[in-house]
Amino acid sequence: MAKWGMVIDLDKCTGCQACTTACSMENNTLPGENWQDVLYYHEGQYPSGQMKWLPRPCMQCENPSCVHVCPTRATYKDMDAGGIVFVDWNKCIGCKYCMIACPYGVRFYADEKPLLEPDLRAIFPGEGGQLWSPPYQNPEEDWRRGIGVQPHGVVSKCTFCYHRVSKAPPGTPDLDEDDPMLKEYVPACVRTCPPKARFFGDLDNPSSQVNRLIGDKHGVRLLDHTGNRPQVYYLGAGAGIPAFTPKTKS
Amino acid sequence: MSNEAVLQDAPRGGGMPILTLLIALIAIGLGVYTSLPLFSEGHAAFNTSSNVVWGLPVVAYVFLALSSTGLAMVSSLAMVFGWKDFYPIAKRCLWLAVTVLIAGFISLALELGHPFRMLWAIPLNLQIQSPLFWMGVWYLIALIFMIVKLALLHRDEWSTSRSRTVGIATFVSESLAAVTLALVFGMMAMRPYWYGSFVPVYFLVTAALSGVAFATLFAFFAHRLGTTSMSARMKHLMTDLMPKIFAALLGTVLVLAVARVITGLWSNQPEISLVTRHFVDSPWFHVQLWLGMVLPFILLLMPKLRVQPLIQVLASVLVLLGVFIGRYEYIVGGQLIPLWKGTWYPDLIAYTPSLTEWGIVIFGVGVGLLIYAVGTWMFRLDDAPADAR
Amino acid sequence: GIGGLPGLTPVKEAHAQPVRGETRVTKNICGQCPARCGIDVYTTAGRVHAIYGDLGNPIANGKLCPKGHLGTYFLYDPDRFKGPMKRTNPRKGRDEDPGFVPISWDEALDTIAARLNDLRDRGESFRFAHFYGRGWGASDAGLYGDFGKLYGTPNSAIGHASICAEGSKRAKQATDGNNSYNSYDYRNTNYILNFGAAFLEAFRPYNYLMQVWGHMRTKSPQTRVTTVDVRMNPTMAASDRAVYIKPATDGAMALAIAHVMLTEGLWDQEFVGDFRDGRNAFRAGRPIPRGSFEERWVRGIEEWWNDELKDRTPEWAESITTVPARTIVTVAREFGTTRPAMAIMERGPTSHTNGTYNGMAIHALNALSGCLFAEGGMYYQMGPSYGPLPVNSDDFMDDYAKEIRGKYPRIDKAGTAEWPMAGTMIQETAEHHLKGDPYKLDTAMFFYTNPIWTAPDPKVWEEALKDVFIIDTSPFPGETAMYADIIVPEPTYLERLQDSPTYPFEGWPMAALRVPAVDPIYDTKHFGDTLIEIGKRIKGPTGDFYKALDNVENVLRHRAKGFENDPGDNGVRDFESWKAKGVWYKKPYHWRQFRGEFYEWDGEGYNRQMTPEEVKEKLIKTPSGKFEFKSGFLEAHADYIQRELGVPARRVGLPQWVEPTSSGEGDLYFVTPKTPMHAEGRSGNIPHAIALMQPVAGGRTTVYLEIHPETARARGIRNGDRVRIRSNLGFVEAYCRYVASNRPDTLVMPMEHGHWAQGRWARGRLPGHSGEITENVSDPISGLASYYAGMVTVERA
Ligand SMILES: Nc1nc2c(c(=O)[nH]1)N[C@H]1C(S)=C(S)[C@@H](COP(=O)(O)OP(=O)(O)OC[C@H]3O[C@@H](n4cnc5c(=O)[nH]c(N)nc54)[C@H](O)[C@@H]3O)O[C@H]1N2
Ligand SMILES: Nc1nc2c(c(=O)[nH]1)N[C@H]1C(S)=C(S)[C@@H](COP(=O)(O)OP(=O)(O)OC[C@H]3O[C@@H](n4cnc5c(=O)[nH]c(N)nc54)[C@H](O)[C@@H]3O)O[C@H]1N2
Ligand code: SF4
């Protein structure tokens, strides 16, 4: 079985958020429920100001703290699915401990106040136990893996688009969206990334492009000191997030 | 009037059951009413979010669950450690431990996405790596032991070996529960405000403090806020031993709390220093420190004051308020720094509990009180072994 | 309710098996900005559920910008118009409910046609105007010309170009004779000097620009990028060098760069020419001797230097632009020594009163670097090989049409003595109508434009359109639609059959096609069909013309016939294959300048050398056939320019420094750019877009006014305060955020919210609309509204 990994080249990323919207439409997430988010940072002062950004999916950690804390094993790492960390929506009790334990802030409890009024969930009311039913809902669904529109009271997160990835021919080292034969199996965020800053492939295959990139361009994993050991690697300058500073009040 | 006579006069389980019942029912009514939106809107009626995921209901749960541990500790003084002076309040504390734990569970359950699913999903999946799992296991075991122990006490089995064994098991499981609850937070290295091996100690000490405060409050409440209806032993306990232990615990907690604030402020790590500063800047912090700790500490230090029931009741109420604020600060504090949000959240995350969240807590407390009131009627909570009456 | 106590509601455990129906992929092009990315639209069981970039489309290459994916939302927007409607409330205004009631298509079309016939009977057909913004091709905006000609109005159609980006086009017309945006060979360039084009947020084609950005930044040698802007943005942040410039002064910087390139001998001799004696005589402040320079493909370098450039030193430019002279010299040397190197621009430098001159100075750098028509340089877009329409409109002109032709000016007076060089002046329309000068409009039909909101000073429009019979075609309840008397709604772009030749891209011709993914989900009609149906109802031969056109599909089938003789690279040779592939294109670009010689593609290579006459005809279309540092186009309007801009008539042709005029008495510049999430007039009502409106300081539910902390503190404004931004026109309110990386003298507020219509999410969302405090002032040459020339004040609200 492959070990799926993602590589994000920050030297190419333009901070456009196409990955974010592609993910939210592919996975029917609500506004603000950004399984994939781009974080921005303003630093410095005119005339030498800076602006930085960092796209952030779930890291699908090799040693996932979210999994360790889940009292029901609803969150689990599936080694038979390339090491993707899933949430079983039939088991999750909505205790949110996994959200507490994830160092990367990538989990969502969508049963919360709507970010935006009017509430989309009221406009497209949920059917079949779903939190909402957008007319453009993706027909793909697998609640045991947190795929589809989530029901009430559970936690959701990036699935590495398992519903796409799982259909790839076994043994494919890299899911390259430029290959017409493979494009449908590529995670939405990777498929759409305009400057091709994102790559997806098998970390267990030494000759995969993701491994080559990690090797050639000194891939790093974020917050490696937490021991979570992400399966998402970053290349280029600016892989890291500035320490939190609260906004200047006046 | 002899003590015996007074004892005869006193209602069997303690004073003012009607009042307790009334308060319980009002709380339940108010709780149900304010948490109604939960039934129409679900958790959208909460002000928690994917950023502050654990809000007031969890705070209340931790407060009540740890108070349960504290109460179990107080009752164990006599029943496990053989400190006979404490027998007069042992049974009441045990029952209180049960009721506050149930109140806490209610608060927690209504905060869960799927409370009923929990009933099968946790046992069927046995995730033994999760501190949350163990916390649940220990509190559940504790609850069972406490109920068994209570049944034994009710049959006047005060110190048979099986009663003693169950008592020890209660104490051990309640303590382990508190420790694992501490680890639920303390093991989260990604939340520096929570992290640390010191947390279990802190939780145990503060649990004991809130246990003593609850015990004091309800003991006096059961005796119409006075000592006249108390037995001599009980009076001795409540005017001499308890307030001293209360003071000692409070003093310890005060030292620990101040130390925590100072290290917090001094720390360079924004997750710790900014949050500490945030709380220090809020009025609640001062309520907690001055009203919730320093004032009662002074009251309890004064030999003339601490013997007075009303002063003790006041101190208990203030301490419980202080401990509650402390729990709030701790639990919410670990979540205030936006985790990986960049300029989406340029500041600490704003969180104030919604009315519904308060409603759930009030409901839980109401149910707890109701159960307690029932107990005061049925279980002779002032009972003690014959040689300790 | 949306909730219910979670966990108490039983949930069946199904949801394990995907509900799969047949998934169909149709070709389309995204409709949210002019980039025209080809998209694959995924439909299952009649529902569109995904949009991805079309791998076979040369702009999209399988990719999309963030907006592209949100396209499904357009289709299922709950606020859409569901069918034709008429107004019942005669009063018009922001707070008036139009009282729309549904009517049949026949009633709608008959009402409109009766009105138009009536005007024609009265000899007042010129009082009917078409307005359009995002026109796509032969099947919609392409029909206007014939309509105006046959029906008899000069106002078919008034485009929105003058509130868009006419400045760069006019700068190019004035210098190289092409009234057009450029095409670019980014793939092969090694240096980009970018003046105020939001390359990584808006500049067209945004999606492709990001793709090529990924390429440029990883190719060897890496393409170096210097960006000149007035604020921090992703383009600035991602560039090798971010140069902050004082607004409206780009021309000065470009002139100084030219100055350095000339004094240091860094111009491209093969394109520009050289001193006859081979010795560089360009020295600061010193004229060069008459006739000493032998020009190749340029004209007027001697006058340009002697009358303008010799004094445009970096030090001088620093005093105008605030850009350190040192930086200017460095940039000039980099630009001058790297080949190919191109200078690009868009609305930044051109949305000012001196916009055309700024643009000319910038474009002159492309002549100096020799990148025009060169590999890694700039081209102009070729058109597709379309077939002719089934009928020729010339054959259907009745006497009335012939007589009225050319008799009346356009309502916006573009092309008249008032705006002699402007192609369109949409922003003047409202005032002209109010004044009845040149006349009053009677009826106006709007297609893909919403000037009642987007034009500068839109309140004038709100006043003016009250007594005009308005027809709106939008699928969405825009502000202009709220003034409509009749709504004839279009389906959204996912439901339409529509062609779209490419916007300027890489030069070689391309035409995409929209294929409906689903039948229109509401009772809507393609604008082209609406227009044809109206045409059929016009009395006389006009009606016959439209009966012959019949419908949009017929038009497109005839256009596609052109592909039979010129099949596309992807095998598209007729209507059916066009539908299947979604795009026809044919590489390569036909011309190439190589070391000062021009060559034409002969089918195998750039083998045919071109004569100067051919170059003039096909490529450098100026009066001289050369790149003009002394613009013949402008000289033809010398008196006008002297009057309007104060430039002495004898030197109007030179790319030169012209002081900008700011509107308003404020002390702060006010810039209202587009964000990557901004989808022309529509993102304000798209929940996901609203929630993601960054990287400017915005997002989640709003966009903020960006203010430098010093500027704020000096006015007692705290971070996050609600503030009031005031110009001569009034004020709008916004919440502010401190952004220390912007210029302290410049406020930034993305153009996004402040709608009073557009749907439930858009309505009333703060901040107020920037246009409301943008005065209607324009560059007299291009006519481009000076959106970024406003001076405002800011205070706590
Ligand atoms: N995302 C998105 N992209 C779009 C569109 C859209 O709606 N959304 N619309 C399309 C359309 S219609 C157009 S016309 C293009 C426009 O594309 P652009 O012209 O690239 O976009 P703008 O945001 O208008 O302005 C560009 C930049 O000019 C800067 N600027 C302002 N004043 C000055 C100045 O004096 N000097 C300099 N150097 N810079 C200055 C602004 O800060 C801004 O960053 O975008 C197209 N692309
Ligand atoms: N302050 C400020 N103002 C600006 C700009 C800026 O950067 N700052 N940018 C300027 C620029 S570059 C431009 S191009 C103009 C654009 O200004 P406009 O030409 O007014 O175009 P939009 O705002 O895109 O409005 C498009 C209208 O078309 C409607 N529409 C959407 N989809 C469809 C459809 O499928 N069919 C039809 N028939 N209608 C549809 C929408 O509802 C909306 O009302 O704005 C200009 N105004
Ligand atoms: S789509 Fe690609 S370039 Fe855009 S923000 Fe995401 S990772 Fe970066």
Ligand code: SF4
């Ligand atoms: S990033 Fe967070 S949610 Fe994802 S696997 Fe790691 S710990 Fe779990």
Ligand code: SF4
């Ligand atoms: S919220 Fe669900 S997935 Fe997360 S820890 Fe709790 S039960 Fe597990």
Ligand code: SF4
């Ligand atoms: S892999 Fe799929 S689910 Fe994960 S961020 Fe990318 S698009 Fe979203």
Ligand code: SF4
């Ligand atoms: S750049 Fe984005 S908005 Fe514009 S056409 Fe392409 S996908 Fe659509």
Ligand SMILES: [Mo]
């Ligand atoms: Mo535009």
